[in-house]
Amino acid sequence: MANEADAQKTLVDARGSSCPGPITDLAMAYRRAKKGDVIELWGTDPGMPPDVKAWAEKTHNEVVSIETQADKIVAVVRILNR
Amino acid sequence: MERVLIVGAGAGGTMLANALDPRRFEVTVIGASADHLFQPGLLYVAFRGASARRLARPERQLLRRSVRFVQEAVTRIDLNRHSLTTAAQQQFDYDTVVIATGVVTDRAQIPGLAAWGERIGDYHSTVAEAQKLWRALAAFRGGTIALGQSTPLIKCPPSPIEGILLTDALLRRRGRRAQSKLVFLTPYPRAYPAEAMNAILEPVLRARGIEIRTVFDVDQVDAASGAIRSLEGDTLACDLPILIPPFAGAAITYEPAGVVDNDRLLKTDKTTLRVQGVEHAFALGDATNLPTSKAGVGAHLEAKVIARQLNGEAAAFSGRTHCPVDLADGRGTFVIGSYAAAVVPCRPTRMRHWMKMAMARIYWISLRGWLEPMFDWYFARTAPEKLAGGATARP
Ligand SMILES: Cc1cc2nc3c(=O)[nH]c(=O)nc-3n(C[C@H](O)[C@H](O)[C@H](O)COP(=O)(O)OP(=O)(O)OC[C@H]3O[C@@H](n4cnc5c(N)ncnc54)[C@H](O)[C@@H]3O)c2cc1C
Numbered sequence: 330m331a332n333e334a335d336a337q338k339t340l341v342d343a344r345g346s347s348c349p350g351p352i353t354d355l356a357m358a359y360r361r362a363k364k365g366d367v368i369e370l371w372g373t374d375p376g377m378p379p380d381v382k383a384w385a386e387k388t389h390n391e392v393v394s395i396e397t398q399a400d401k402i403v404a405v406v407r408i409l410n411r
Numbered sequence: 412m413e414r415v416l417i418v419g420a421g422a423g424g425t426m427l428a429n430a431l432d433p434r435r436f437e438v439t440v441i442g443a444s445a446d447h448l449f450q451p452g453l454l455y456v457a458f459r460g461a462s463a464r465r466l467a468r469p470e471r472q473l474l475r476r477s478v479r480f481v482q483e484a485v486t487r488i489d490l491n492r493h494s495l496t497t498a499a500q501q502q503f504d505y506d507t508v509v510i511a512t513g514v515v516t517d518r519a520q521i522p523g524l525a526a527w528g529e530r531i532g533d534y535h536s537t538v539a540e541a542q543k544l545w546r547a548l549a550a551f552r553g554g555t556i557a558l559g560q561s562t563p564l565i566k567c568p569p570s571p572i573e574g575i576l577l578t579d580a581l582l583r584r585r586g587r588r589a590q591s592k593l594v595f596l597t598p599y600p601r602a603y604p605a606e607a608m609n610a611i612l613e614p615v616l617r618a619r620g621i622e623i624r625t626v627f628d629v630d631q632v633d634a635a636s637g638a639i640r641s642l643e644g645d646t647l648a649c650d651l652p653i654l655i656p657p658f659a660g661a662a663i664t665y666e667p668a669g670v671v672d673n674d675r676l677l678k679t680d681k682t683t684l685r686v687q688g689v690e691h692a693f694a695l696g697d698a699t700n701l702p703t704s705k706a707g708v709g710a711h712l713e714a715k716v717i718a719r720q721l722n723g724e725a726a727a728f729s730g731r732t733h734c735p736v737d738l739a740d741g742r743g744t745f746v747i748g749s750y751a752a753a754v755v756p757c758r759p760t761r762m763r764h765w766m767k768m769a770m771a772r773i774y775w776i777s778l779r780g781w782l783e784p785m786f787d788w789y790f791a792r793t794a795p796e797k798l799a800g801g802a803t804a805r806p
Pocket of ligand 1: 418419420421422423424441442443444449450451452453454483484485486511512513514534535536566567570661662663695696697698705706707708709710733734735
């Protein structure tokens with residue numbers, strides 16, 4: 330059973346990655362995550378927001394937020410399906 | 412003289428060793444293997460039954476005579492004390508170390524994959540494994556073939572698409588395509604991760620009747636039936652699961668241990684290529700955690716950036732990629748991008764396929780550095796920033 334206290338927050342820095350792109354780093358972090366964990370993904374690839382949404386929908390995980398900042402895009406994803 | 416120790420005698424390590432001025436540097440290369448393998452050739456061994464005779468050459472012959480080559484596996488690198496140890500307990504000291512040890516396939520990460528690899532091989536490990544895959548494909552009489560990467564981290568990101576297109580072409584030549592279903596698996600939301608190239612490649616897969624399963628992260632393979640289960644809970648029944656195994660960095664113990672990540676990749680500065688947190692250490696090629704494709708082109712350009720820095724010049728790696736894609740119909744294309752420029756669309760042509768094939772021939776002399784003026788001209792002409800400006804990639 331997922332225990333909130335065990336849940337981890339991981340920061341994944343994929344800035345500069347356009348090929349294969351930030352989804353590579355998100356999916357690698359997902360493989361290591363457990364239910365309840367939160368992954369914060371940083372990227373600069375303009376394709377990142379739609380990709381993170383499509384990825385989360387298909388993997389049944391939750392996009393907590395996606396924000397485009399001056400120097401990077403920050404997506405926060407909560408893992409529900411592991 | 413400054414002692415430069417290069418660990419790993421692959422594409423990047425060899426190019427760097429040959430690029431350093433022998434009057435200024437005492438260069439030693441330590442490589443685990445006596446032979447140097449041209450890895451892109453594994454594709455044609457596995458899917459065309461090509462001969463492997465010309466794919467390997469003795470490393471000693473590829474290095475300048477002034478470079479010392481030691482055939483040994485390195486087991487431990489103490490980045491604080493500037494010294495390393497080999498499996499035979501030899502010790503080497505250095506002024507500067509460059510780690511270019513690449514990655515190795517690791518089937519054990521996926522339950523059931525070791526059993527299938529034993530039976531059908533793969534095209535990212537060794538010549539023997541690629542030949543095993545060729546035999547499995549040659550014996551295939553019909554049914555479902557699923558092909559894809561088992562984890563998001565692989566080398567040569569276009570190689571899964573090349574694998575499925577070459578499988579399709581093989582089955583057509585053999586008159587077995589009608590009896591076969593081909594499924595392409597990918598952990599990405601589309602067939603090729605970079606959208607600009609997906610728009611070109613996905614229609615090619617569809618036109619050849621290949622089914623595409625996106626966002627499929629392989630969890631395990633049934634050792635008996637070959638059925639593949641995903642982390643998302645889907646199951647795909649298939650007769651031949653051709654999965655590119657997960658990868659990890661070389662089995663080397665580092666001091667300090669924190670210089671490598673979970674996949675044993677060196678935490679490397681994106682532009683200076685220095686190993687983070689220590690001095691007098693660089694890393695290049697597949698062995699790094701750089702946010703760019705693991706490909707020979709990157710190793711090549713990174714070797715140049717390190718050589719210039721060792722010469723005391725300012726140099727920065729741009730994250731440039733230039734990965735060839737074989738569409739298995741006589742045409743080829745390239746995936747071209749950099750840290751600053753998103754991947755640009757590149758139309759498949761016969762000329763580009765010819766260029767990929769030509770690389771197999773010029774690879775050995777390119778390791779010597781003799782073709783640098785040509786490469787400099789070509790990479791400048793095909794810079795993604797230039798191509799993105801509306802001009803179509805030429806030639
Ligand atoms: C099927 C396939 C197709 C590909 N196609 C292309 C392509 O078309 N274009 C392209 O650019 N790239 C392609 N690549 C990728 C390319 O081959 C690699 O990215 C490139 O070889 C990386 O160079 P490297 O120097 O970083 O590592 P490698 O060339 O892998 O060299 C690493 C070296 O380190 C040595 N080593 C490892 N551990 C140790 C140790 N502990 N001690 C001492 N030595 C050690 C190894 O023996 C090896 O010689 C392809 C790869 C594959 C598998």
